[in-house]
Amino acid sequence: MLLWAFLGLLAKLAAGLPPLQVTAMAMAVGGMLGLGVTMARGRLGRLRQGPLAWFHGVAGLFGYHALYFAALAMAPAVEANLVNYLWPLLIVLLSAPLLGLPLGARRLAGVGLGFAGCALLVGQGAHFPPGAVPGLLCAAAGAVVWATYSVTARRLSVVPTEAVTGFCLAAALLAGSLHLAFENTVPPDGQQALAVLLLGLGPVGGAFFLWDAGMKRGDPRLLGTLAYGIPVLSTMLLLLAGEGVLDLRVGMAALLVAGGGLLASWPGRRSAPA
Template identity: 70%
Template sequence: MSSATLAGCGALILWAFLAPLARLAGALPPLQITALAFAAGGLIALVVVAAQGRLSLMRQGGLAWAHGVGGLFGYHALYFAALALAPAVEANLLNYLWPLLIVLLSGPILGLPLGPRRLAGVALGFAGCALLVGAGASFPPSAMLGFACAVGCAVVWAVYSVTSKRMSSVPTEALAGFCLASALLAGLAHLLFEVSVAPDATQWLAVLLLGAGPLGAAFFLWDAGMKRGDPRLLGTLAYAVPVASTLLLVATGEGALTWRVALAALLVAGGGLLAATVRDDSAIRSH
């Protein structure tokens, strides 16, 4: 496994904490959480990029900004809305359709071969997610908008991630600017559509942790993984994230631990292991 793919795996670990930290933010409106967390993550990244003397790399063309801001802002605005409007565990799991979509879209968009073993790994991971969604999940009419947001953010993140390979000339440092622009866009939308809530100490802590990890360092690691690593493998290994995220939600009182969760974890781990052991024919031919 390449170092870039390993970097992408680091992002997956950080994203396992996205839902618990979002729930820790409590009653803050979705767009307000998005704005505050992106501001924190963007400012931290800006300091790092400035310390490296690489601020000039943030000057990018319109397509790069549309791709970066559209992916980051679009996904997280929909994700936080889903958690606010629907039951957390179910919405979080529907959001994790994006690993399946990444693996499947890597074929038609990037021309990468999938192969039967990788597709079998995807199927096992998807079966684990489906089992979790069916483990006592309820779909009240009032939550349907939240579930729609969850599916929407899965589509946005999958398309953003796969097309990042086509944007390999855009340096990772530019993400600092994309985060700050996303914070500004989310802040303006918040002022237009939501009522501001003054965060308490716990909510500020949640926002800072979101900005440092899932909405900060994770983007840089994921960017390296998708541009220079194997998106098929990362998409399949990402099936471990909903299991870890669900277990963290259960630990914080957002759901119940059942035998189905354990079985789903085995399916997800098995699917990731199967996909990880696939030998890449293109790599074999290059040696």
């Protein structure tokens, strides 16, 4: 999640490159990073997985980003981001029907506080113009795809995290093919190349390996709630970089998100031993 917080800043530095081109290049970097680590550990055989694992991985990684970039192309960024950041809420809520994990009033209250902070941060002046409906639907679909991918990853816990290497490389190949079909290639300058490299090492590559391990070994309800910190941290980094102004709205959003995460992660009352 800390790596994902740099997505906005690095995307800003890569501005001017077509979105599918950025996706293909960044995921190729992330895939090559994973390939190097996997080979060094002598675990290359773990990339051999069944069709279900490949469909789950490639559809999740590529599908989310394709829908997200389509949303930004067809809808105002603020409104699209507000709808897209429903995915942390959906992760917590989907944990009950898909994994059988109880929610409880305390955890739901934490989710509510986190969502309020997210809405306050990215929803100022949101008016959802009628022409943006297709883009907003893409943003909502992207949220559903990423939440479903994240929660169902726990059902595929037998699939090792090293397999994400293959998923990244396949998603990069798919994004590159679509880029060549629908976009014009733009040679990156020095700043853009560095931004894409860092994207691949972090938010659009390396972070996928950490997220996969977290969803399979951790509590998806807690991770989904704490994910509301991503837009807050991303905004803070942009502010430090000179983008925007720190105001009361940002401070209140940070408090709501931090409070929601604290409430959701607070240890519950233990039952007395029999």
